[in-house]
Amino acid sequence: MVPLLDRFRLDDRVALIAGGGGAIGSAIGAAFASAGAKVVVCDRSEERAQASADRVCAAGGTCKGVFADVTQEADAERIVRETLDAYGRLDIIVNAVGGGAGKVLYDAEAYPRDAWDWIMELNVRSTLVATQAAARQMIKSGNGGRVLNISSVRALLGINAGYSAYVAAKGAVASLTRQWATEWAKHGITVNAISPTFVDTPQVAMLLDDPAFKAGIVSRIPIGRVGTTDDLVGAALFLCSDASSFITGQILGIDGGLTATQ
Numbered sequence: 001m002v003p004l005l006d007r008f009r010l011d012d013r014v015a016l017i018a019g020g021g022g023a024i025g026s027a028i029g030a031a032f033a034s035a036g037a038k039v040v041v042c043d044r045s046e047e048r049a050q051a052s053a054d055r056v057c058a059a060g061g062t063c064k065g066v067f068a069d070v071t072q073e074a075d076a077e078r079i080v081r082e083t084l085d086a087y088g089r090l091d092i093i094v095n096a097v098g099g100g101a102g103k104v105l106y107d108a109e110a111y112p113r114d115a116w117d118w119i120m121e122l123n124v125r126s127t128l129v130a131t132q133a134a135a136r137q138m139i140k141s142g143n144g145g146r147v148l149n150i151s152s153v154r155a156l157l158g159i160n161a162g163y164s165a166y167v168a169a170k171g172a173v174a175s176l177t178r179q180w181a182t183e184w185a186k187h188g189i190t191v192n193a194i195s196p197t198f199v200d201t202p203q204v205a206m207l208l209d210d211p212a213f214k215a216g217i218v219s220r221i222p223i224g225r226v227g228t229t230d231d232l233v234g235a236a237l238f239l240c241s242d243a244s245s246f247i248t249g250q251i252l253g254i255d256g257g258l259t260a261t262q
């Protein structure tokens with residue numbers, strides 16, 4: 001029997017973090033490295049991927065930064081190959097590419113097609129293409145694996161702020177989480193998602209910098225604040241470790257109690 005706390009460790013595991021140069025992806029990558037994983041962070045910004053990997057290495061972890069646009073099949077295949085070349089296996093994929101909602105706020109009745117397509121590409125296609133490439137490798141290896149997606153409370157709750165495409169995209173990510181969990185359980189792969197409310201990151205700074213908007217958000221969160229990237233890493237580690245072996249297809253709200261009030 002593995003001691004309880006050891007089940008949360010990721011020694012000998014290799015994790016690929018798509019969007020690992022971003023605020024949430026880099027925090028998860030650093031957390032996984034501190035739990036013993038070897039980590040590959042990939043990002044469409046090579047500079048952010050490298051900076052994220054450098055921070056992990058400076059803290060004593062093992063990490064490699066790689067450029068990739070994970071909406072492209074060839075890039076997704078390549079980063080899986082580069083992960084195998086670097087560390088010999090692939091056990092975990094975290095899909096931390098996404099967002100964009102605050103940049104394309106339009107009334108629902110006039111939501112433009114180009115903004116819709118962009119949000120779907122950024123949030124759904126990125127998750128789909130990266131996960132397909134990783135899952136093919138996990139199935140081939142026969143070692144099982146962990147997939148962690150990032151949905152959002154917006155998959156469950158409307159918001160009176162022009163979010164049509166984003167709510168649809170995050171709903172799709174939640175549905176794919178349940179579908180993949182169902183299909184890949186036979187391969188020993190669990191698939192779960194975290195579902196945060198607003199997390200204080202550069203991505204949503206524009207919205208949270210508006211005191212009235214922020215006050216409206218915070219007033220509905222029982223814990224009385226928005227999230228931080230640090231609020232997400234414990235759940236991400238749990239869902240990607242042996243401690244969660246019997247949990248799959250779940251969407252874990254990390255929202256200070258927001259959805260509990262609805």
Ligand SMILES: NC(=O)c1ccc[n+]([C@@H]2O[C@H](COP(=O)([O-])OP(=O)(O)OC[C@H]3O[C@@H](n4cnc5c(N)ncnc54)[C@H](O)[C@@H]3O)[C@@H](O)[C@H]2O)c1
Nearest residue numbers: 019021022023024043044069070097098099198199201203
């Ligand atoms: N910040 C929040 O409040 C919040 C709340 C709920 C859910 N989320 C979700 O969490 C995820 C991460 O959010 P974040 O705040 O860290 O965003 P972020 O913009 O800081 O990070 C996303 C990263 O993905 C990279 N990226 C974009 N397109 C890519 C592509 N095609 N291929 C590879 N990399 C690509 C970007 O360069 C960026 O570094 C998103 O899915 C977002 O929707 C965020």
